[in-house]
Amino acid sequence: MRNTARKIYIALIFIFLYAPIFTLMVLSFNASKTRAKWGGFTFKWYSALFQNRDIMEALVNTLLIAVISSLVATVIGTIACVSMSGMKRKTRSILLGITNIPMLNADIVTGISLMLLFISFGIRFGVGTILLSHITFNIPYVILSIMPRMKQLNPSTYEAALDLGASHTTAFFKVVFPDLLPGILSGFLMAFTMSLDDFIITHFTKGAGVDTLSTKIYTEVKKGIKPEMYALSTIIFVTVLLLLILVNMAPSGKNEKADK
Amino acid sequence: MSKELIHLSNISKSFDGQMVLDDLNLKIHENEFVTLLGPSGCGKTTTLRILGGFTSPDTGKVYFDGQDITRIPPNKRQLNTVFQKYALFTHMTIAENIAFGLKIKKKSKSYINDKIKYALKLVNLEGYENRMPDSLSGGQQQRIAIARAIVNEPKILLLDEPLGALDLKLRQEMQYELIRMKNELGITFVYVTHDQEEALTMSDTIVVMNQGYIQQIGSPESIYNEPENAFVADFIGDSNIIPAIMIEDKLVSILDTRFACVDTGFGHNKPVDVVIRPEDVELVEPDQGTIQGVVTHMIFKGVHYEMEVMANGFEWLVHSTTMFPVGKQVGIKVDPFNIQIMNKPESEDEEAAAIDI
Numbered sequence A: 001m002r003n004t005a006r007k008i009y010i011a012l013i014f015i016f017l018y019a020p021i022f023t024l025m026v027l028s029f030n031a032s033k034t035r036a037k038w039g040g041f042t043f044k045w046y047s048a049l050f051q052n053r054d055i056m057e058a059l060v061n062t063l064l065i066a067v068i069s070s071l072v073a074t075v076i077g078t079i080a081c082v083s084m085s086g087m088k089r090k091t092r093s094i095l096l097g098i099t100n101i102p103m104l105n106a107d108i109v110t111g112i113s114l115m116l117l118f119i120s121f122g123i124r125f126g127v128g129t130i131l132l133s134h135i136t137f138n139i140p141y142v143i144l145s146i147m148p149r150m151k152q153l154n155p156s157t158y159e160a161a162l163d164l165g166a167s168h169t170t171a172f173f174k175v176v177f178p179d180l181l182p183g184i185l186s187g188f189l190m191a192f193t194m195s196l197d198d199f200i201i202t203h204f205t206k207g208a209g210v211d212t213l214s215t216k217i218y219t220e221v222k223k224g225i226k227p228e229m230y231a232l233s234t235i236i237f238v239t240v241l242l243l244l245i246l247v248n249m250a251p252s253g254k255n256e257k258a259d260k
Numbered sequence B: 001m002s003k004e005l006i007h008l009s010n011i012s013k014s015f016d017g018q019m020v021l022d023d024l025n026l027k028i029h030e031n032e033f034v035t036l037l038g039p040s041g042c043g044k045t046t047t048l049r050i051l052g053g054f055t056s057p058d059t060g061k062v063y064f065d066g067q068d069i070t071r072i073p074p075n076k077r078q079l080n081t082v083f084q085k086y087a088l089f090t091h092m093t094i095a096e097n098i099a100f101g102l103k104i105k106k107k108s109k110s111y112i113n114d115k116i117k118y119a120l121k122l123v124n125l126e127g128y129e130n131r132m133p134d135s136l137s138g139g140q141q142q143r144i145a146i147a148r149a150i151v152n153e154p155k156i157l158l159l160d161e162p163l164g165a166l167d168l169k170l171r172q173e174m175q176y177e178l179i180r181m182k183n184e185l186g187i188t189f190v191y192v193t194h195d196q197e198e199a200l201t202m203s204d205t206i207v208v209m210n211q212g213y214i215q216q217i218g219s220p221e222s223i224y225n226e227p228e229n230a231f232v233a234d235f236i237g238d239s240n241i242i243p244a245i246m247i248e249d250k251l252v253s254i255l256d257t258r259f260a261c262v263d264t265g266f267g268h269n270k271p272v273d274v275v276i277r278p279e280d281v282e283l284v285e286p287d288q289g290t291i292q293g294v295v296t297h298m299i300f301k302g303v304h305y306e307m308e309v310m311a312n313g314f315e316w317l318v319h320s321t322t323m324f325p326v327g328k329q330v331g332i333k334v335d336p337f338n339i340q341i342m343n344k345p346e347s348e349d350e351e352a353a354a355i356d357i
Helices: A002-028 A044-051 A053-085 A089-104 A107-120 A127-152 A155-163 A168-196 A200-205 A213-223 A227-259 B044-052 B094-104 B109-122 B138-150 B168-185 B196-202 B220-225 B230-235 B348-353
Strands: B004-015 B018-029 B033-037 B059-064 B079-082 B156-160 B188-193 B205-210 B213-218 B240-248 B251-254 B257-260 B270-276 B281-284 B291-300 B305-311 B314-320 B329-334 B340-343
Touching (some): A053 A089, A053 A168, A200 A213, A213 A227, B079 B138, B196 B220, B213 B230
Antiparallel strands (some): B281 B329, B291 B329
């Protein structure tokens, strides 16, 4: 009895969580243009999507921005973690607190602040400003995922490498970096995901005529919802889902091995 | 004595305004097993880190084979360290761990392979080449850490409490292993520990440290039998440390009772501390003893009985193979040779600095 209740409860939660997305996915395969009735299964919205030049351009922008911004953020975040680990405990925890704030900050505030900053410095809006914004909001996520690994690190391993004759650079890349790698990878993937599905900050920092997928969907939907957008949203959802699964698998696999 | 290899000269170091080492001087000779012994915070690890090059002293110089190496970084020093928590590279196999230093020195492949074989044989872990460090026990990891250090043929091996994380049985086994390895390798070992038994078992020379000062340097026997101050006496083994008056040469008044002793040169009627090891206190019939007392505690310890005897207001710790039951009246006798006289420190600072050479 209790077991059945438990199962129903879980089922309800999943229905509430995923019914909207499921509806969207189903509609993306609906041959009929109206949402009201099922006109048969089709891939035509998907093919229409890939023939739409505006959307393809937005896709390229999105991927470009996601790749570059997460790469740059990963490099900056890694360096930040390494330097912070050398600081005194108190300074480090203050700094970590400060780097965490942007994650808690409302996206709209971050977006508007960045927009104002770009305006006051006279920077022209475009892909560059989106890129800068994405790097900015990605860094904290990278730090968040590397720092725990940094703390687990045995400080003696670095010294041991020096002791065995390695230079500081060799010691870092041969000994510290491999230990940090799972954290760096999951930080990169997290940043990539964040960049991929960001709308608000992009919306405020993009120039006219430049679009990422999320802002493109937004403008298209304003004009009236086309089924291509269902297809596009489905693709984005599935991509982000896959990335999230990757992020969660990468570090846990390593940890199990280390815990043994 | 053999050639001098290391000379720490007037080394001082403080962290955040707190003095950790104060004007420390120490010489280490070739092929010596030197143990830096002291409670935590006494500066022993800092001394080792200064030797390894991981910490630089505020003042003073480090000489290696007559050359000043104070400013030389760790990767350019001819010594290797075995770290407290092993510090193996967890993403590399055992063979890769051991080869790390040799690869950096660009040794040939066959040379490296020979060295790995030799080192694993030395630490009794043949055939472990392809295992990962995580799959080894603590004791085995410690051996690999030693193997990784010695393949580089250092002139000195620094060991920072290497047995601290092992259980008692394994620790005793490893003590003999370390002595064997040292004899086989013929190099100098500098060993840091807070375990006095470890120090007594393995060392040629023990350096007892406290509060950043060296308290006494000597062989295990001399440190144990002739501690130079109350700290050393108290830290090394159990002991009775009793305030006393040196009446004249070879005569000391302990708890208002005159005892014959063998020390001279302390002056007349001078307050001193005496150290008497519990195994040197003889319990006899009351009329045969120098002082009379009553047994207050008795525990069987295996090899001996540990008893406490209240006599003239002092609780004497006694180790004896003969048992005296609690409540029994006994006499206490001490052989003059077993009474060790020490100068009394006049202040706590002086106690720490008592042997500031």
